[in-house]
Amino acid sequence: MKKLLNRWTGPAPAAWLCWALALGAVVLAFLGAERAGVWMARPIMQVGVAFLMLVFFFVGVRAVLRRRFDSALLHIGCACVLAGWLMGRYAIRTSTAARPCTGSMVMVDGDESDRLWEGPMLDQYVGQLPFSVRLERFFVERYDRNSDDRNAGRNAPVREYRSRVTITEPGRPPYVVNIRVNEPAFVCGYHIYQMSWGNSTDQLGRPVVYTVLQFIRDPGLKLAYAGFILLLAGILIYAWRIFRIQGTQPREVPA
């Protein structure tokens, strides 16, 4: 029994598992991001990922017992990333209107809200945030118009999208944060992203610029990042080991 288990969790089946997973990744690439995401959200795929996580964890723990710490870090790191991803999926599955996981809000200057929406037109109600957000002002800044732009008769490309918002958390005085692309804010467990923007008109037909803020809560994020660090440490130790054992002498190669 033990011999069988060792054989089936050794490097040879692992190599085959790598080919199989690579093939699966390519298939998902052909499906495209959206359909692949929907497919991976199905329970059967999550059971598969959970199984994979347990295998990685088992191999990692066994590597610890065998004092192969690079292998241990790599496999436990993979297990942590998968566990973090599963935690995120579980949070989405069990999210309620009182504690939503993801959602967006459309705002024009001066709006205040704590309600999240989803769907292509952002018209499906998701839930309520534990804090409220007031958009002070939305800025779109462009690069200077150069000769290429003038020749093509167009505006210069956008340099920065920025939403200046006031956050009101319970039990804290309100404060102002700037939310840019690549610079999300973090409030009460939610990351707030500058997601989109556009031009529209208000009830009186006057042009307005609106901003779309996205709110994401992912309780598995820390575990996934911990997995990243373990993976990186493992891969560095692995590389160091290969260079140390083999040295600069080409003849000393252990089989």
Next chain:
Amino acid sequence: MTVKMTVQGGLIYLTLVFFVATIIARRGGWRTIGNAFWGTGFVAAVASVIWRGLHTGHPPMQNLFEFFLCMAAALWPLSVLSRRHNGLDTTVQDALLGVLILMPAGFVFGEDVRRLPPALQSSLFIPHVGSYVAGYVLLARAALMALPLFKRDIAGDRLRQTETASRQTATIGFVLLTLGLLLGSLWGKICWGHYWQFDPKEMWSLATWLVYAGYFHERMVHGVRAPRVLAALLWTGLLFIVLTLTWINLSRLFVGMHNYA
């Protein structure tokens, strides 16, 4: 196929001439002259990267054209370091690789300047793209170094030296591939809201990573007893890299969030 009549084009063609001269000189037996050409080619490649950076006003890693320029500039240091480490002289194949890399940059890709969109304005831009540049170059070199492993009569010290050199190169490339993947994931969380979005390019990079992970597992199984399998795996990995760089970037089949090229 267009010839670039600009300073940028001139620098690229100059680099190409030096790389070709390296190959000719080394094949003709003039070792010192070949090395001098190789070093000068590196200077020209760096000059073309710097020129591009000054011209666009941002780190030249935005599209495939700039990515390929960076790859050509990364060749010489990697070649010298690897020669120092494992004693295998790969100047000729590195110069050949440089010619292959610079051909599309010189004759196919356009050199339009596009200003950096907000999504690319991040401190992770250079680390993420830079580790992929160096990682891809190293893995391409690992595949080229593994070519002698396909020969039927290779054995003994020569087999071991070749296998060691290609494996060590692939190891460093794999470290950089992992770093690039993880930094990209982190950047995805900061910029797009999630660290994994099943974007086609993400999935192809993961598949590439898995192919190389499989190579290292396979090496553990067989040791050096199956050199042809190992060489074939390194070439499969290179095939995945080439596909990631070309087909996935340029085809309309894979629509995703990596559409900057």
